[in-house]
Amino acid sequence: VEPHVVTDVLIVGSGPAGASAALALSTYGVPNIVVTRYARLADTPRAHITNQRTMEVLRDLGVEDEVVAKATPQHLMGDTTFCTSLAGEELGRVRSWGNDPLVQAAHELASPTRMCDMPQHLMEPVLIDAAVARGTNLRFSTVYKSFVQDADGVTVTVEDRLRGDEYTIRAKYLIGADGGRSQVAEDAGLPMGGQMGVAGSINIVFDADLTKYTAHRPSTLYWVLAPGATVGGIGAGLVRCVRPWNEWLIVWGYDVTAGAPDLTTEYAESIVRKLIGDDEIPVTVKSSSAWTVNEMYAETYSHGRVFCAGDATHRHPPSNGLGSNTSIQDSYNLAWKLKLVLDGTASPRLLDTYTAERAPIGRQIVTRANKSIGETAPVFEALDGLSPQTPEQLWANIAARKDATEAAEKQRARLREAIAFKVYEFNAHGVDLNQRYASEAIVPDGTPDPGFDRDPELYHQPSTRPGARLPHAWLTSGTRTLSTLDTVGQGRFTLITGIGGDHWTRAAEAQDPAITTVVIGPGRQYEDPYGDWARLSEMADGGALLVRPDGYVAFRHATAAASAEDAERLLTAALRRILGHA
Numbered sequence: 001v002e003p004h005v006v007t008d009v010l011i012v013g014s015g016p017a018g019a020s021a022a023l024a025l026s027t028y029g030v031p032n033i034v035v036t037r038y039a040r041l042a043d044t045p046r047a048h049i050t051n052q053r054t055m056e057v058l059r060d061l062g063v064e065d066e067v068v069a070k071a072t073p074q075h076l077m078g079d080t081t082f083c084t085s086l087a088g089e090e091l092g093r094v095r096s097w098g099n100d101p102l103v104q105a106a107h108e109l110a111s112p113t114r115m116c117d118m119p120q121h122l123m124e125p126v127l128i129d130a131a132v133a134r135g136t137n138l139r140f141s142t143v144y145k146s147f148v149q150d151a152d153g154v155t156v157t158v159e160d161r162l163r164g165d166e167y168t169i170r171a172k173y174l175i176g177a178d179g180g181r182s183q184v185a186e187d188a189g190l191p192m193g194g195q196m197g198v199a200g201s202i203n204i205v206f207d208a209d210l211t212k213y214t215a216h217r218p219s220t221l222y223w224v225l226a227p228g229a230t231v232g233g234i235g236a237g238l239v240r241c242v243r244p245w246n247e248w249l250i251v252w253g254y255d256v257t258a259g260a261p262d263l264t265t266e267y268a269e270s271i272v273r274k275l276i277g278d279d280e281i282p283v284t285v286k287s288s289s290a291w292t293v294n295e296m297y298a299e300t301y302s303h304g305r306v307f308c309a310g311d312a313t314h315r316h317p318p319s320n321g322l323g324s325n326t327s328i329q330d331s332y333n334l335a336w337k338l339k340l341v342l343d344g345t346a347s348p349r350l351l352d353t354y355t356a357e358r359a360p361i362g363r364q365i366v367t368r369a370n371k372s373i374g375e376t377a378p379v380f381e382a383l384d385g386l387s388p389q390t391p392e393q394l395w396a397n398i399a400a401r402k403d404a405t406e407a408a409e410k411q412r413a414r415l416r417e418a419i420a421f422k423v424y425e426f427n428a429h430g431v432d433l434n435q436r437y438a439s440e441a442i443v444p445d446g447t448p449d450p451g452f453d454r455d456p457e458l459y460h461q462p463s464t465r466p467g468a469r470l471p472h473a474w475l476t477s478g479t480r481t482l483s484t485l486d487t488v489g490q491g492r493f494t495l496i497t498g499i500g501g502d503h504w505t506r507a508a509e510a511q512d513p514a515i516t517t518v519v520i521g522p523g524r525q526y527e528d529p530y531g532d533w534a535r536l537s538e539m540a541d542g543g544a545l546l547v548r549p550d551g552y553v554a555f556r557h558a559t560a561a562a563s564a565e566d567a568e569r570l571l572t573a574a575l576r577r578i579l580g581h582a
């Protein structure tokens, strides 16, 4: 039977991974269809922390301003508080998400973008609306059932839930962005490491005006050390701001071996009351749902013409806020590769670099997120509050830290240290920005891996070595100020050079596909008035960087080319390797 519908790329799922894949592909002019199970996008807040790298991706895809307008801004995210309840005793705070003055400076130096808090039910419409406006065909109430693939494409059977019948879609490539229970990843037989269902958690979404307990210490997260808070879940009770200061989400654990509790409104309200600690505050519970903490990652992200992205390939707890960020970044890595293979510019071998580049990141973030859960325990330990914890015992330990004794002073120090150590969850700037790639789409320049001068999880370290993200520096062009990152992207390769780099620019303009050229220097297209780029570029003025459409450096030559022929030869060889023709 001939398939009913034909497209270049079929995307299953409209979450952050699927919606951003659709947006990038439509931006690049690649025909695509999204099918998604429900008649709506996400109806609960879910993922929210949106890091600088994701904001850079959204900036390139033209939706940064809209996200900034709808998100909670960075300065309202950062007073991460540990307390016995919102109305109860405060045990300490961590300045988080780039709000520590030193980390804030690091954020400003690292990127033209700012972190923000963009709940998933607000993020998905921004991505999907822009995708549809640029050409994506979106089918709600449509469920992926199965696929068969051959040498030329994938035939996918889907079910129309409104009509109750099935039809097939023929696509050249299939993207499984179908989340943590991915059927596509299972049908593609993607090998997985780790385990599912490590611990149990409950999300409770509710309305309540909590201004009086939160506005003076504005934060996305309030961690509650209450009796029972170490059972299952994410290491403590959590009150998360959805909209300041009247819409909230509570995360509370349950014993996964005993199964999820009955999620009645009474049960949900009892948890909300316990964590707020003030029965006078009116509360409206909107929804509650149970989920499990997972620790799983795919070793391979594709099988033939089928590619998976997002939670389909990495499943982990919300700690560090990496879920939606990593999902969007996966799709951004994949989309330009699909485009160049589909339009015949690149060999399908380019697509093999997707696993090579993203699977190590997936494993890293799954490990980090789970480690962050464990790192909450020392906060309880400092209060001798790990099980058995009767309420009386925990309250007595918390009160004891106020005594004028040597033991109490030690306890205060332990508590301070335990809370401060949570920077690995709340200020892990390196985890957000230090992703480096090694694959066939990166041409080594013979320099040794410089590694990292400081803790690579906490501190971002820019580099122009092939495999690193292009460092951000402010440039000017006439009266305009723009980032180096604004000169690249938009689906194109870009060559960056300076005065003395004429051989490179001529060689770049002669390539097919044509490479955009950027020349930085006094009197040129872009100037470097602060000298920031000169400090970061790690090359002579006449050297050259070839930057991929996703902002990653693919090739570097630290000095001017010896001749026009040399530039031509080196650049052609680099591009052939990147595009899989070598």
Ligand code: FDA
Pocket: 012, 013, 014, 015, 016, 017, 018, 019, 035, 036, 037, 038, 044, 045, 046, 047, 048, 049, 120, 142, 143, 144, 145, 177, 178, 179, 180, 183, 203, 289, 291, 309, 310, 311, 312, 317, 318, 319, 321, 322, 323, 324, 327
């Ligand atoms: P995501 O799960 O978002 O999207 C999957 C998409 O595929 C959905 O549109 C779904 O309907 C669709 N789909 C699935 N199967 C299909 C099929 N067979 N056919 C068609 N469509 C299909 N993270 C965080 O950082 N903080 C948090 O508090 C939370 N809370 C949270 C709560 C709940 C209830 C969930 C489910 C998840 C979270 N997360 C979270 C995790 C976060 O939501 C997650 O990391 C990202 O949404 C991953 O994005 P994806 O696009 O990969 O999957």
